[in-house]
Amino acid sequence: MLTYFLLFAAFLLLAVRFFKLLRLKRRNLSAAEIDQHLHRLLNEKRNQP
């Protein structure tokens, strides 16, 4: 019984991983978006570093 439970846990892990990666694929973040994100981080809340 414990064997099946552990296999189910492994399956859950795999499923979570699959859906996480699928979500990231759908989001399809481009390098330009990453660049924009970085600029926003470095320039928000203040006018000078």
Place this chain on the structure above:
Amino acid sequence: MKKRIGVQFRKTRKTKHAFERIQACKRCHTYHVLWDTHCETCRRAYTPVREVSAAVTRRYVQTRFLLLGLFVCLAILCATTLTEIAIAIGVGLLFVCLFFVIQKKYGSYEKDAQLQTFFSQEEEALKKSFLYHLEQVGADVKAGQIKEAYEKTREIGYFVDSDTIKIRKIMFLNHFVLRKDMELELETLIPSTYDKDFMEYLREVVKVQPSLVKKAVLDYVRRYKAQILLLENGEQLIGQVAGAALRMRAYVEEYQDLIIEFIDYLPRERLLRLAKMIRDHRNENWEQLYHFAKNRVDTHFAFDPDFKGVL
């Protein structure tokens, strides 16, 4: 007028995206955007930030794989019958294969997402590193090394978009003799408000690299026309900028008012260019421009053979 010095700027690295310029020292946990290849504290070679982030992703994937392996191994160990052992081994192998297939197919998307998260997590460290670079700039200025100060500020400017950085760069650039062969910037230096030093810089840039005058610069000049006219030779400056706008038909159309207003300050060669453009685009609602250009040509260049028959 202050004395300008002749310099040769260090070539800046060409990258498609700004984040590709960031390097990390894994030992000191600092970031670096200048040209050094080794950390000045620990002498260790810098690593591109993408690689550092990829290593974090790799570790995360390895942890997940180990966890999956652990569950499968435990399932095999907990099996009480031969059937259960066979099922555990079979299903375990299937899961491992699936893990690799999923990873191979979608792993690259995770790397990009992780890079974004990585920047969010490292925000403070990045800001601290930029602050350190700015302190270096301050030290260079104190030591009279304006060229180094400008080059460092230029690199920081790829990331920090603030008037402080822009005005510093302008002030440094105003110390140098500008030449055609230099890697100069103009659009990236436009401050959010009127700045006299920027106008001084613009005056020099227009002389050596008029191709740098683009829409943002023309908009700036149009917006602060009243203040520019208060400067010494302000009309000539706007005339030069308007002359630089004659490179493109779209600019001529959009900034007709500026060109018309300062047509008397256009240099001869620019006026000739304008006259030829008007001749080639007669049917494009440029009557007013034609009228003023013709008037200027007739008044000042009536006997100039280059202008003969153009308008």
